[in-house]
Amino acid sequence: MVKKIFLCVIAIIALNVIAFPLNNYEHFYSFQSPYSIGIGKATTAIEILGTESFMANPASFSQKFSFELLLASVSLNHITLGIINDLPSLLSGDQNLIISYAVDLVGKPINFGIGLGLLSFNIPIGGDLILRLGINSLVNFFFEIHNPLSSAGFIDLLGNITGGGYIGASYSFKNISTGDTEVDKHLRLLSIGINLKMAIGSGIVENTTLDEIVLRQVNVSGKDILSNLQTTKFIPDIGILYKLPLDNKEGNKQRINIALSVKDIGGFKITVGGNEFTLIPTTFNLGVAYFIDLYDYIGSEITFRQNYISLDFHDLFFQRRDKDFFKRIHIGLSSEVLNFIDLFSLNLGVGLNGGYPTLGVALKFLGIIKLSGSVYTEELGVYAGQDPDVRYLISASIGW
């Protein structure tokens, strides 16, 4: 019976896949932060990164009170950086220069993203429950010109603006007692969570071909943008996390985390030209992480205390447009290189995001100012390694 329900759920989710009007095969995410990206996005089973962990898996249970009052992030690639640099000459109004510049941009993706978080809280309640809530917004823009005679179409355009909030909770079964010792032994290592994300968003997703321009059939309209803004989208996540200690030492100096999260249930959809498209489908993400505290090996209380090696497989049931296996593999290595009584900390992370190396850095000053940055590559093509787009993401926040 359970198997039948499970298969039905999978079938329903599989039907969610609708043809996408964009030449770009990038895997979009509803939330991205520099450090998580810097460790290859392999964060499903890592519970110590605060809001970043919660966004990857609502079951992540870290019993620390934390909050952020303001967070701002910017991401862009080197093409966009170049355009920003050349903007003064482009704004001079020289039409020949603009046309020549546009021709040189053929096949070069332009993208940027701006994120703003106004509030974010992690509030432990009792010893078993953490309440999480926050408000954030995101602007994404992607633009690419193609040779208009090729089968790729002429212009790819993705513009998306989303604002919303989330409220959720993580619950740990560590104090549970069922009366069965054997069941309790495993149940107490488990935590579950839910993240009720709500968003108002709108955008344009369009691959405009020469045919559409010539035949005057371009789909973009202001009506679509407005109608999307009037719809509140409800896209929850759920998750489960199992922490298996590998030693009997106090504080669990070594453990393995196994986790599963179901993200963006129902999918994040927008309407273009009267048709509804799924920008972000529902995905099942599986993660495994090995944690080790190197205190016994290094002997220092402030260095290398929180170290993770993690492996994720995102979109277990291949709901995204492409069906490449390797684009879905994420590997991360994260280390808290230095932590001086939580007033100053430095985290360094490296990873593989679908095969592309990533690097992330997170710095905390005076306990309240946090700066993060990452260098990473997104895959725009159908398979891993086909069409890389190198990007940079930085963020700054104030909080504890």
Next chain:
Amino acid sequence: MKYPTFIVIAFTVLLVASCGINLFSPFSAKDYPEANQYQSGNLIDQGRYAEVLSNAEKYPPQDHVVAALGIMGFDLKLITNILSQTNVSPESLLISWLDKKDKDYLIDLSWGLGRLKREDYSQSPSKTFTLLVGGSAQCMLGLLLLADIANTNAINTEDGINDQEFEALGDWLINPPSNITNLFRVVGSDKEGNSYTIGGVIAGGATSALIGILYFSMQVGNTNINLSEISNIISSLDGDGNNIVDNNEVSNFILSLISNIATNI
């Protein structure tokens, strides 16, 4: 782990991360229709036309033709240059960008056009425009080949063929008449085993271009072009209307074509 080692590793990863190298790429499946279609569009955008042509059978026919045109110099830069010129006739524009070295890609172009004509292009202005440009290029390249064989001082193929040279080419073909047999020299064959003669390339290119003009004009609603005249020209290839195009009909069609081009430029 020592700090310097960690920092060296971090910087190495930063360097590699900035280059966009993918460690899983050798293991990814690459040769399937969805991936091939993305790949051909991507290669064309980057100007890597030779890579498209080396495995053209894997890629969409439209991209095959666009790559052949691109390697001969017909790209977005050329299109914008052409569009910015106002005092040159369309016929001149369609052939002025070709020169002698482009003959090396004649088979690629001919094969691509053959594949494209087997698709449904009736609702696609981009395909019919590609037919128009590709067909005129194919026809012109065939004429350049013919002019090389003529090898007269009256024709210099280094920079294409101008109107006086078209007249000289036409005169050469009919004086003596045996020169017409050169139209049936085989110039090459493609991977599918299709052989191409000079006459086939010229006539085929011309009809592709005319079909392109016909459909493109209908699709954009251009009423300035005399569509029935174009239909008549296409039909004239089969002069006796028996649905079989013989060598005489090809020769007559080409002579008429050369004469028309010389008159209209």
